[in-house]
Amino acid sequence: MTSRVGLRFLQNSRAAFQRFTSPFRTPGGRNLRYQSTEAGSSSSTAQPQSFLQRSWNSPIGLKTVHFWAPVMKWILVLAGLSDMAKPADKLSLTQNGALMATGAIWTRWCLIITPRNVLLATVNFFVGLLGATQVTRIFLHRRSVDGSAKEALKDMTHEATGGAKAIVHKAEEVVKKN
Template structure:
């Protein structure tokens, strides 16, 4: 751990109320990468939600496929690691679900083109 990060955690450590101590001290809590990686991965979910209104012809099938599969793989992984990381599970399930929906939209659009 870097000295800067240790300093920040040490300063925040004094401010955490007793009721939040179990979360703060958890092996997958805010003191670890196990907390921050899923927190920042919510950006993929927000991006996927932003693409809901994007025209289906502009969706990339390879990209949405890889994101959906990656979401499923990491969801499984988050439940077999120790400690189990439920925040990583949740974010990856959302990534998988949003991209599966987008993939469905893209396929439906491509099928409508083939019928014409």
């Protein structure tokens, strides 16, 4: 019994290793990615696929999260564009700083992962660009109000770290009570 299980494990692991090292080719040389489901059809007589069929069957196609996540994320870009009409004193520095940072980080990540998702990288690039634009607007507004760039940066740093300091202060109070 144990020798059969061990043999099956060895056979399955070898097959898995072959799939891992050559994911789109079988030893016979047939392409697995767009294989036809019809019995007995050869690759030379297969009909070329239309754009819609290729999009549907693609590893980043219409039926996957790799397509729908970027489509939904464009809402953030539209919200950022609508914030361009707001005055700079009404904008949140922490929110726009977070949008700028996540846009930059996820743009790079989308180009590293497999399958490479250029649509998601594009939307993240625009999220980061809008965040950087809004942070620049906030900085320029604060500089015009305070009169110097140093004071504006000091105020922005205080605002960005003020929330964290308040959380730490509350946590210290809770610890002192217990």
